[in-house]
Amino acid sequence: MALVLCRQGGDKEMAEYPPFAVTVDLVVLTVRADQLCVLLVRRGIEPYRGAWALPGGFVGIDEDLPAAATRELAEETGLAEPAGHLEQLGTYGHPRRDPRGRVVTVAWLALLPDQANPVAGTDAASADWLPLSQLSPGQLAFDHDRVLADGVERARAKLEYTPLAAAFCPPEFTVAQLRGVYETVWGTRLDPRNFHRKVTGTPGFVAPVGRATEGDRGRPAQLFRRGPAPLLHPPMLRPDQTGQTGS
Amino acid sequence: MALVLCRQGGDKEMAEYPPFAVTVDLVVLTVRADQLCVLLVRRGIEPYRGAWALPGGFVGIDEDLPAAATRELAEETGLAEPAGHLEQLGTYGHPRRDPRGRVVTVAWLALLPDQANPVAGTDAASADWLPLSQLSPGQLAFDHDRVLADGVERARAKLEYTPLAAAFCPPEFTVAQLRGVYETVWGTRLDPRNFHRKVTGTPGFVAPVGRATEGDRGRPAQLFRRGPAPLLHPPMLRPDQTGQTGS
DNA sequence: CCAATAGTGTCTCTTAGACAATATTTT
DNA sequence: AAAATATTGTCTAAGAGACACTATTGG
Structure with missing residues (x-):
């Protein structure tokens, strides 16, 4: 496949384009045992x-970016x-982020339920869920510390x-499970009563299934699915966020 | 520069990496004459x-991504x-987004004051500020319609x-100017009184300069600079946003 | 004085947050 | 009944939005 000579306006770029490798890298997060894990x-x-x-891995020469990310995630x-x-x-592309050459990586963020499928990859390398609390800066290869932090x-x-x-x-969940996600990801405590009212009162946040849990301690909880709203209005407020509340 | 043979775990990727061209493209927005322009x-x-x-243009083989974007913006x-x-x-990288070959572009969003410098590029091609209202879908080259819409x-x-x-x-501005930006970008009207209270009352949003404008109609307005806050708490609310306000 | 724009005060309504009270289950 | 969890209700305070009112300029 012959490639590009000149792109935009001038002729400074008539020379052959510089060759890059393009990869996708995945920040795959999940919540298990009250820990945010990657x-x-x-x-x-x-x-x-x-x-x-x-x-992560290389993007195929005829592969779309989202397809490459989805493929890696599946693998x-x-x-x-x-x-x-x-x-x-x-996208991260510092000229020396990979000592082997010029590699630009498109990073993706995946949020998954804890499906107990720690690994199953086709790759030989071992893979595992690591709690974020156990990771220290400088521990990851390449610029992956930064990518993870951004994710x-x-x-x-x-x-x-x-x-x-x-x-x-999971596809069906209780308000308490959802609250647990917030508490784990944010590292804060949320009032169960106010959280419940907020979640069930925000249009499109969750949709009731009509059934309830059974066999736990305490009163059974209603089950919900994810609602259709793409955005929350009003938003869930993170306690103490940047501090200031107005004078 | 010899490049990469195998990256992650397996050996499926031992073959030479597929060669990509990498570009940066810029969505440069400004507000002029009450119009959002690109x-x-x-x-x-x-x-x-x-x-x-x-x-936009090619990223140099030894050039960082932000540097390439800054350079193109300057050019x-x-x-x-x-x-x-x-x-x-x-980042946009559909395999056929550029008919000449596999080009992955990292798009950047720039917001600039209306500095009356419509063009000045070194490129031969003509450039200009176009009001968004005058653009119709399908009018831009490549996938730039989509990139612009995302920006x-x-x-x-x-x-x-x-x-x-x-x-x-500009570096120093009045509350009314700032309100004009919101009104233009959002395409809505905002109450000048409430806007004023909101802007001056949100910590770190703007910092008073201490001087005022002179020679306009009406009472002179205080001048402000951008404040230090990276985030607004509470946020400016876009009237009518997604409609719902809670039941 | 009038027109015009800047800025403040007040009122109402919604919502966040604290927390009492009630409901429904297991042990 | 006691413990545990779910869910609803009540109260208070902060912020949004409507809008009257005051302040400061040019004509």
């Missing part, structure tokens, strides 16, 4: 041999996206103004 | 010869970023929860 793989080759890294977790949520996070921050922010917390839950 | 260049070559396109507008705001918007939506959303509207204003 899916990491242990690298089997240099560079960063033996270090943890985000799962690493054994499941297709539909259960959770997948969105583009950002976590994005996830935290999105819980505020989207119904995406439900992406961490 | 900087576009007219293409002088095929494909899409004669069509409007977002300014197209003749000014460095400091005045306004520049952030990564997203505009991002800008609209960011005015809600960041002090970024000030990026559209």
